[in-house]
Amino acid sequence: xxxxxxxxxxxxxxxxxxxxxxxxxxxxxxxxxxxxxxxxxxxxxxxxxxxxxxxxxxxxxxxxxxxxxxxxxxxxxxxxxxxxxxxxxxxxxxxxxxxxxxxxxxxxxxxxxxxxxxxxxxxxxxxxxxxxxxxxxxxxxxxxxxxxxxxxxxxxxxxxxxxxxxxxxxxxxxxxxx
Amino acid sequence: xxxxxxxxxxxxxxxxxxxxxxxxxxxxxxxxxxxxxxxxxxxxxxxxxxxxxxxxxxxxxxxxxxxxxxxxxxxxxxxxxxxxxxxxxxxxxxxxxxxxxxxxxxxxxxxxxxxxxxxxxxxxxxxxxxxxxxxxxxxxxxxxxxxxxxxxxxxxxxxxxxxxxxxxxxxxxxxxxx
Numbered sequence: 154x155x156x157x158x159x160x161x162x163x164x165x166x167x168x169x170x171x172x173x174x175x176x177x178x179x180x181x182x183x184x185x186x187x188x189x190x191x192x193x194x195x196x197x198x199x200x201x202x203x204x205x206x207x208x209x210x211x212x213x214x215x216x217x218x219x220x221x222x223x224x225x226x227x228x229x230x231x232x233x234x235x236x237x238x239x240x241x242x243x244x245x246x247x248x249x250x251x252x253x254x255x256x257x258x259x260x261x262x263x264x265x266x267x268x269x270x271x272x273x274x275x276x277x278x279x280x281x282x283x284x285x286x287x288x289x290x291x292x293x294x295x296x297x298x299x300x301x302x303x304x305x306x307x308x309x310x311x312x313x314x315x316x317x318x319x320x321x322x323x324x325x326x327x328x329x330x331x
Numbered sequence: 332x333x334x335x336x337x338x339x340x341x342x343x344x345x346x347x348x349x350x351x352x353x354x355x356x357x358x359x360x361x362x363x364x365x366x367x368x369x370x371x372x373x374x375x376x377x378x379x380x381x382x383x384x385x386x387x388x389x390x391x392x393x394x395x396x397x398x399x400x401x402x403x404x405x406x407x408x409x410x411x412x413x414x415x416x417x418x419x420x421x422x423x424x425x426x427x428x429x430x431x432x433x434x435x436x437x438x439x440x441x442x443x444x445x446x447x448x449x450x451x452x453x454x455x456x457x458x459x460x461x462x463x464x465x466x467x468x469x470x471x472x473x474x475x476x477x478x479x480x481x482x483x484x485x486x487x488x489x490x491x492x493x494x495x496x497x498x499x500x501x502x503x504x505x506x507x508x509x
Binding site for chain 2: 170171192203204233236240286287307308314323327328330
């Protein structure tokens with residue numbers, strides 16, 4: 154897809170609605186993808202994100218060692234791929250090859266962007282104080298990309314056990330909130 | 332509304348999709364409500380939630396002092412109320428009275444449930460290590476309530492600057508994910 158640089162101060166608007174994301178890492182010559190729903194914004198600028206990557210996940214060691222990852226935001230057309238990524242471990246399978254995902258080089262980190270996702274956030278780990286207790290990492294988004302064609306992306310929102318809410322219409326109300 | 336106790340191990344399914352919530356606190360005889368989108372699950376059981384309550388918010392002092400709150404989940408019919416709650420500080424206004432919200436006593440905490448919300452999660456603060464740096468609290472959900480009538484709630488998901496995505500349809504795929 155045609156990707157455009159996206160302003161870092163606006164990144165919160167991509168993650169605040171709570172989409173399922175695909176987290177990519179690269180470690181020892183191997184890339185991996187995992188589905189992740191446990192993330193939240195922590196700061197607007199620079200954009201900071203807290204997320205939980207379980208120590209049971211194959212991505213955990215890569216994230217801890219490299220301190221780099223990419224948060225890729227998929228849309229509903231990738232629902233089956235999201236579930237496929239969540240159903241199998243990167244220990245066993247090269248998920249890019251198995252599920253037809255296209256890795257692209259990132260600009261600031263070693264982990265790849267996923268071409269099929271409408272937005273990609275290159276991240277560095279900036280705080281690991283809650284990793285031991287909760288597997289919770291604090292990331293800083295250092296570079297963001299978006300497909301400018303997709304104005305109202307049909308993101309996926311995990312309700313558990315394979316049920317996903319697909320993003321509906323957007324309403325706009327006068328608000329002083331950021 | 333007719334409220335029913337909701338099993339704690341299933342609470343993650345309410346918050347994982349990323350809805351805007353209304354956080355209630357009570358401190359020194361005064362209840363308050365704030366709109367919040369920066370939250371994530373951290374553990375399934377007991378259900379732990381990380382959330383950011385800014386030190387600029389009136390609720391911050393109450394949460395820090397009482398270590399208790401309720402996460403109330405509104406639906407699209409309350410969109411204007413959510414914005415109203417976000418546009419004004421509890422320092423100046425009794426938001427329950429001003430916006431027609433009905434406080435109900437909680438069972439485990441001093442903060443009130445909001446009757447108009449379809450789910451209510453009574454919480455205690457269990458970790459404040461990241462409060463100084465990020466205003467990030469870790470909460471344990473100690474009691475959960477739900478309106479059993481609402482199977483597919485039209486939750487609100489904040490995209491920034493008063494734009495809210497309204498929850499769309501739910502799709503179901505065979506998944507081994509929790």
